Amino acid sequence: MRFKINTIIILCVFHICSVMYLSGCNKGNKSIKIGILGTMSGISSDLSVSGRRGAELAIDEYNKASGSGEEKVELVVKDDKNDPIIALKVQKEFIAENIPVVIGPYTSGMIVNSMSYLKDKNILFLAPTVSSDSLNSIDDNLIRFISTTSGQAHLLANMANKNNDKKFAILYDLENKGFTDALYNNFKKLLEVNSGKIILTKTFSSNLNVNYSSLAKEVLDSKANALFIIGDSKANAEITQQIRKLGSNVHIYAPLWSNTADLIRKGGNAIEDMLIVGGIDLSDKSVNFMKFRDAYLDKYGESPTFSSVYSYETVAALLLAIKRGPNLRPSTIKNNIIKIGNFQGLQGNYSIDKFGDSNRKYMIFKIEGGQLKKGD
Structure with missing residues (x-):
């Protein structure tokens, strides 16, 4: 690794956490086990x-900086297979294994329906990337490190108004329903405030065999001048390719959920000029972010995503909470994170409120030459 990740947050944890404290919390154990749950x-x-990779980097750095007598942190990875039934099953496994804290899941659909059981x-x-508005302002056992879905809707609706895009078609994935329903409804309300309207709404399930060509034809037949695809990177790339194959230059909008490395890899030239929500700026020149970016690239052979950054920062916040003590009970860690409140991230500061909700700011990007160009 060319560079050592060396953020103020992680340094603080590295040098302040003591052997006495960690040994007292996990007497007889050789490691502190932390879960990580997602569609792996x-x-x-x-x-x-x-x-997961962002979390791994943070924990690797912590373990390398720990003294020989200090206990290490170990990630226990479980796969929800993008199925809410399986997600609940593995959440129960974490409970049975007495793992106090889990990083994840990564989509709203994998936890919204579990909350009544987990409460x-x-x-x-x-949760680094769970943004569903249905989880807002609730005192529960979930802390989120991403801002709400409504923030994305405002950003995209403002951009649509700026571009004078008034007639929208919307396609959205039912596999992440807690997120997609909320984003659709928020965007629709804001669009109508700006004298716009939705003239076509179609849903699909990305876990099934979807006829993206047929969806694209329906969009063109609707005579919409803009399309909002509320889906992951794969669905977004495939729909956009079908739209462009039909010769349409309709403006295409996309949520943060789509903003991963796979979108550009799979979308190719078809996704040029797409407007998409971003959580991080890969061109950011802050020292801590550049060290993280280079370390991530060295280890995994590709640039990080907002999910990588948010996960790294989630682990950093967790380690700070553990350092505060006096134990590893979930309620103690939750209270410590909320009491800390303000955190230094890799690209600026963010905060966690009394309900465990975050207030991060989103950005808008345009894809140009296969790169994300930050908008005004």
């Missing part, structure tokens, strides 16, 4: 895999 396999795995269980979930 299959066609929709890009978001979770890049998130009184002795476990804490730290």
